[in-house]
Amino acid sequence: MRTSTISKTVQLLALGIYSAGILSSCSTQTTQAEAAQTTEVAPDKMPTIMAELTDAPLVPAPITRKHAAKVVVKLEVKEVVKKLADGVDYTFWTFGGSVPGKFIRIRQNDEVEFHLMNHPDSKNPHNIDLHAVTGPGGGAASTFTAPGHETVFNFKALNPGLYVYHCATAPVGMHIANGMYGLILVEPEEGLPKVDKEYYVMQGDFYTKGEFGTPGLQPFDMEKALDENPSYVVFNGSVGALTGDNALTAKVGEKVRLFVGNGGPNLISSFHVIGEIFDNVYTEGGTKTQNNVQTTLVPAGGSAITEFKADVPGNYVLVDHSIFRAFNKGALGMLKVEGDENKRMYSGQIVDKIYQPEGSTVQEMPQSKAPAAAVALNKNSRMELGKTLFAQNCQACHQAEGQGIKGAFPPLAKSDYLNADLNRAIGIVAHGLEGQIKVNGELYNSTMPKLKLSDEEIANVLTYVVNNWGNKGGEVTPAQVKKAKASYKH
Ligand SMILES: [Cu+2]
Secondary structure, eight states, X not given: OHHHHHHHHHHHHHHHXXXXXXXXXXXXXXXXXXXXHTTOOOGGGSOEEEOOOBOTTOOOOOOOOSSOOEEEEEEEEEEEEEEEETTEEEEEEEESSSSSOOBEEEETTOEEEEEEEEOTTOSSOBOOEETTOOSGXXXXXXXXXXXXXXXXXXXXXXXXXXXXXXXXXXXXXXXXXXXXXXXXXXXXTTXXXXXXXXXXXEEEEEOBSSOTXXXXXXXXXXXXXXXXXXXXEEETTSTTTTSGGGOEEXXXXXXXXXXXXXXXXXXXXXXXXXXXXXXXXXXXXXXOEEEEESEEEEOTTEEEEEEEEOOSXXXXXXXXXXXXXXXXXXXXXXXXXXXXXXXXXXXXXXXXXXXXXXXXXXXXXXXXXXXXXXXXXXHHHHHHHHHHHHHHHTHHHHOTTSOOBTTTBOOOTTOHHHHHOHHHHHHHHHHOEXXXXXXXXXXXXEEEOBOXXXXXXXXXXXXXXXXXXXXXXXXXXXXXXXXXXXXOOO
């Protein structure tokens, strides 16, 4: 219900804007038109070129011609069922058969003859708004195309830059949410500086009935879209489109340029490559560069061009640094850089040793230094020795009175978990513990390191623990430790 009212309003608004645009365009375009005149070539003198279109992550070759041309672009809209994630399918509406749409590359002052074809199997009409177009609706006003139809319009590429294009048919949000967006690059007349690798990466948010990972064909969820609460945030149309065998590649020493777009429909992207610094960013896809950038903001319906030299071999992870989107909703890609290491630029790990400030978790504890551990003769001497062992090995985390630290280290004092199963406690001290446990009603999900204590030492420290702070008492012997260790599974 909400949808249809909103879309009607949008259509009316759009029409209003379109006519206003026609009226005002004459007066506002003078400077651009004047500038363009210097390079104006009679239409019949201009060479005609068929645009090469590519699917992400590939980009058409840089433009080398030194003059404007008439460029024919033929873009076909198709509604297709494709993979959104492993085991998850979605009905994408596409410019050219995949998400994002085909990459279009033209030159400033080119005159474009734009054909939009809508495949006969489509269920919906579509159109196209190219942000590179100066004119009503960016072309949307001239390209409303029913299934099985083709529309054509011409435009002149007045402004260089990297532009988003998208469908603008009502309900606009739904057409974009289904994948109807792509990038068009208008190269400046002098071209872009030469690089070794160019790639096309475009982010989008998807709204499915099922939560992230729910298998099967997932329908679009309008409520989630209105709430701007996507189930998926992905690069290039699906989870994993840029990882594993699909990862981008470069060699050490190569200059890499990423044409980054964001189709939205809702989220803005904090685009970042883990372990790289962008030498240059053409902010917002314009023609000015910013240098030495860690994370660049890519608006919904906007873009950025990022450039960097691949100096150090390894795997570089592309993320939206709104980081739950990366690790929990799919906005993660990879660039594999191969080549020789440069240890001065990046050494790799050269030290890994134990560091234990108070209260921190460490991976492994050294053997206690005592040359030959004292052997307890009876329960009392076991407790005596255990007290020292506790101070040396446990107290930093579990605290002097075994009270623990809420949320980090569970209590050993009056611990229902400890008292319920002594053999399990032996196993924990012998092997360490990872994962969620509940102690006295509190959840802990942390790591206890493996401690490298002898059976005798484990017996002594636990005898000390179980006879203090309200625990149930008793004696733990080395023989019991040996047996419990052998049968402990975790
Ligand atoms: Cu559409």
